[in-house]
Amino acid sequence: MTEFTIKNADTVLTMDDGRRELKRADIHLKNGVIAEIGQNLPDRGEIVLARGCVVTPGLVNTHHHLYQTLTRAVPGGQDALLFGWLQTLYPIWSRFGPEEMRVSAQIGLAELALSGCTLSSDHLYLYPNGARLDDTIEAAAEIGLRFHPTRGAMSIGESEGGLPPDGLVEREEIILNDCIRVIDRFHDASEGSMCRVGVAPCSPFSVSRELMRDSALLARDKGVMLHTHLAENDEDISYSLEKFGCRPGQYAEDLGWTGDDVWHAHCVKLDGSEIDLFARTRTGVAHCPCSNCRLGSGIAPVRAMRDAGVKVGLGVDGSASNDSGNLIVEARQSMLLQRVARGAAAMSAREALEIATRGGAEVLNRPDCGQIAVGKRADIAIWDISGIESAGSWDPAALLLAGPMKVRDLFVEARQVVRDGNLLTLPLDMLIATQQRLVSKLME
Numbered sequence: 001m002t003e004f005t006i007k008n009a010d011t012v013l014t015m016d017d018g019r020r021e022l023k024r025a026d027i028h029l030k031n032g033v034i035a036e037i038g039q040n041l042p043d044r045g046e047i048v049l050a051r052g053c054v055v056t057p058g059l060v061n062t063h064h065h066l067y068q069t070l071t072r073a074v075p076g077g078q079d080a081l082l083f084g085w086l087q088t089l090y091p092i093w094s095r096f097g098p099e100e101m102r103v104s105a106q107i108g109l110a111e112l113a114l115s116g117c118t119l120s121s122d123h124l125y126l127y128p129n130g131a132r133l134d135d136t137i138e139a140a141a142e143i144g145l146r147f148h149p150t151r152g153a154m155s156i157g158e159s160e161g162g163l164p165p166d167g168l169v170e171r172e173e174i175i176l177n178d179c180i181r182v183i184d185r186f187h188d189a190s191e192g193s194m195c196r197v198g199v200a201p202c203s204p205f206s207v208s209r210e211l212m213r214d215s216a217l218l219a220r221d222k223g224v225m226l227h228t229h230l231a232e233n234d235e236d237i238s239y240s241l242e243k244f245g246c247r248p249g250q251y252a253e254d255l256g257w258t259g260d261d262v263w264h265a266h267c268v269k270l271d272g273s274e275i276d277l278f279a280r281t282r283t284g285v286a287h288c289p290c291s292n293c294r295l296g297s298g299i300a301p302v303r304a305m306r307d308a309g310v311k312v313g314l315g316v317d318g319s320a321s322n323d324s325g326n327l328i329v330e331a332r333q334s335m336l337l338q339r340v341a342r343g344a345a346a347m348s349a350r351e352a353l354e355i356a357t358r359g360g361a362e363v364l365n366r367p368d369c370g371q372i373a374v375g376k377r378a379d380i381a382i383w384d385i386s387g388i389e390s391a392g393s394w395d396p397a398a399l400l401l402a403g404p405m406k407v408r409d410l411f412v413e414a415r416q417v418v419r420d421g422n423l424l425t426l427p428l429d430m431l432i433a434t435q436q437r438l439v440s441k442l443m444e
């Protein structure tokens with residue numbers, strides 16, 4: 001069934017241009033889009049009663065490493081800083097293959113769906129033992145989320161002064177050729193696209209200057225987006241100053257890594273001039289507050305970025321550095337973290353939810369997503385506010401202050417992915433059993 005009428009929602013937080021909040025509203029979904037919004041709409045298609053619910057656009061996740069879902073809470077990495085944490089996990093990841101990639105992506109995307117996410121990007125930058133980006137694209141199609149996978153890469157191994165072991169890096173020629181292969185095979189630029197591929201060298205400290213530059217040239221030639229990690233913590237800034245003789249913002253600008261078609265993860269340590277550069281060039285930021293807290297990286301200057309006009313979206317980051325992949329929790333954390341740095345008025349619950357929805361869609365250049373308006377894609381999250389988490393709330397639309405951390409229903413492209421808190425597309429118990437088998441094998 002691809003036609004639904006959502007009836008009688010207590011509140012619809014539209015995130016449209018007027019940021020309207022509708023009371024007792026109905027929404028008609030048909031053929032992938034939001035066909036009509038209003039009151040007392042006729043019953044068309046399947047009826048979804050939304051009394052006692054807040055309805056929002058589906059949340060947008062702008063940064064993830066889905067493959068890491070099989071390495072949560074690994075003891076040696078639990079309390080380490082970024083570089084030490086990576087060195088603990090690289091040897092484990094080097095034993096992954098196609099099945100680990102597919103199953104970890106299924107788990108991570110299922111968790112995202114249950115937390116209200118309808119569109120997720122992913123950053124896969126290692127391809128051991130025959131693993132391919134294709135494995136995660138298959139997983140996203142099975143779960144039913146809109147997907148922006150990026151073909152990541154690492155090319156500088158330990159023997160050349162890089163961080164990753166040599167066995168996990170690839171030759172740059174092979175990387176670029178595979179980027180071309182996956183773009184040609186999977187990238188769909190059309191409106192309503194369910195899959196858009198990006199190009200994403202892992203970080204300035206794991207690939208060469210040439211690969212950064214060539215990736216930008218390739219992405220522009222193909223009309224796809226660019227993504228990487230930038231300015232994540234103090235070590236990252238020191239590395240940039242020492243190796244490249246400049247701050248990360250300058251390095252990015254010099255190599256073609258600014259613009260409306262680029263988004264960078266973290267940006268915790270951007271300074272004022274780098275924030276101006278990002279605003280001027282319309283370069284996007286994937287803010288990952290839980291990962292930044294978890295790894296002790298710091299507090300990203302999101303208030304300053306937003307005030308300057310920088311496009312900011314949210315990311316759960318890889319599960320190994322969160323270790324959760326719940327996007328509504330991430331939205332709450334983004335609100336709380338700005339308040340730690342700048343006081344209680346630094347970010348409202350509504351603004352954090354806007355970053356989580358419309359903000360992320362802007363970062364990923366998806367003006368067709370991230371808001372509830374006629375003609376936009378029918379990506380919708382329904383939150384039950386009749387439960388204990390919202391009991392006593394005077395303003396249930398302030399969902400991030402007192403609301404559920406799991407979605408009741410979720411629609412992507414007018415197809416139902418979650419109903420009554422259960423994933424419809426794949427049996428979760430089977431997925432969890434498969435995951436247990438794979439993780440036990442990795443622990444041996």
Ligand SMILES: [Zn+2]
Nearest residue numbers: 229265317318
């Ligand atoms: Zn990351």
